[in-house]
Amino acid sequence: MGRAVPAVIRALDILELFLDGETLTAPEITARLGLPRTTVHELVHTLTDRHYLSTVPDRPGHFRLGMRVFQLGGVFAGQLDLAREGQAAASEVAARCDETVHVAVLEGTEVVYVAKVDSTQPVRMVSAVGRRLPAHCTAVGKLLLAMLPADAFAARYPRRAALTSMTPHSIASVAALGRHLATVRANGIAYERCESNDAVACVAAPVRDHEGEVVAAMSISVPVLRWTDESAAKLTDVVRDGADALSARLGHRAGRPLPPPA
Structure with a gap:
């Protein structure tokens, strides 16, 4: 088996925090995962840029799952x-x-x-x-x-x-x-x-x-x-x-x- 990539694991850990449907801020993600603040901000920015996360329009600083997750889920459900x-x-x-x-x-x-x-x-x-x-x-x-x-x-x-x-x-x-x-x-x-x-x-x-x-x-x-x-x-x-x-x-x-x- 290949070696697990720490950055990918951390990004997936962030996404899985949203499985209960709640919105989260970067400080909340940092506190829950115990990761460095800079690491969380970089990963959240990347996930948002790729549409795996999106900002909540009426709640500044809050994030939720993005459209790309929905699209992947739709493909999975179709299969x-x-x-x-x-x-x-x-x-x-x-x-x-x-x-x-x-x-x-x-x-x-x-x-x-x-x-x-x-x-x-x-x-x-x-x-x-x-x-x-x-x-x-x-x-x-x-x-x-x-x-x-x-x-x-x-x-x-x-x-x-x-x-x-x-x-x-x-x-x-x-x-x-x-x-x-x-x-x-x-x-x-x-x-x-x-x-x-x-x-x-x-x-x-x-x-x-x-x-x-x-x-x-x-x-x-x-x-x-x-x-x-x-x-x-x-x-x-x-x-x-x-x-x-x-x-x-x-x-x-x-x-x-x-x-x-x-």
């Missing part, structure tokens, strides 16, 4: 069939159940949401495409972790690794996570109740590609005030159907032999 097809499939599921629907992929020990359709109901989950959450705290994440080969899971979660807790209900140990995932793997469905958000419950199903590999998960998220045994059973059927429909969009043929579970 990623999962994002496009996931959005279409999620829209169909949301129309059927009127709850918030997500499609997510696994990246390390986190899930990244690549598609989302909101519920029209006044009480609903608030989230965003591109958001990351600890995989073990979410239904989509637990579904995807359950489908990993044993060695891939162990590489992500050493036996004594500390797990982030988002609520008091989050799974707190790798051993407990392993036991939970065995159930998920056996059932082919994952549930989460108040593990990432005290007020939300979710159910998730696997999305497979043309080779039968699990490449994503689809979930339906519901405020706990609407989560009952009856609604959970209905939403489980809906999310299974939706995940199967998205799998078909990705070229998966129902009934063909599937890879064995991990």
Whole structure:
């Protein structure tokens, strides 16, 4: 492998500070990254000159992501069939159940949401495409972790690794996570109740590609005030159907032999 270039790393660190959608000043960037003030000013000037950052018209000294980032993201989204097809499939599921629907992929020990359709109901989950959450705290994440080969899971979660807790209900140990995932793997469905958000419950199903590999998960998220045994059973059927429909969009043929579970 080639040597990482420090200046490029620093420029990317600056860009990644803006992933939450906020605007920042050069002194704020300097403070967050601990870089020399001169270095930050030079990098910010270069990124602005190349349109990766832009100034905020009504907020002197503040910067936000620029048009070039949007253009690159558009090219990426155009190449990623999962994002496009996931959005279409999620829209169909949301129309059927009127709850918030997500499609997510696994990246390390986190899930990244690549598609989302909101519920029209006044009480609903608030989230965003591109958001990351600890995989073990979410239904989509637990579904995807359950489908990993044993060695891939162990590489992500050493036996004594500390797990982030988002609520008091989050799974707190790798051993407990392993036991939970065995159930998920056996059932082919994952549930989460108040593990990432005290007020939300979710159910998730696997999305497979043309080779039968699990490449994503689809979930339906519901405020706990609407989560009952009856609604959970209905939403489980809906999310299974939706995940199967998205799998078909990705070229998966129902009934063909599937890879064995991990």
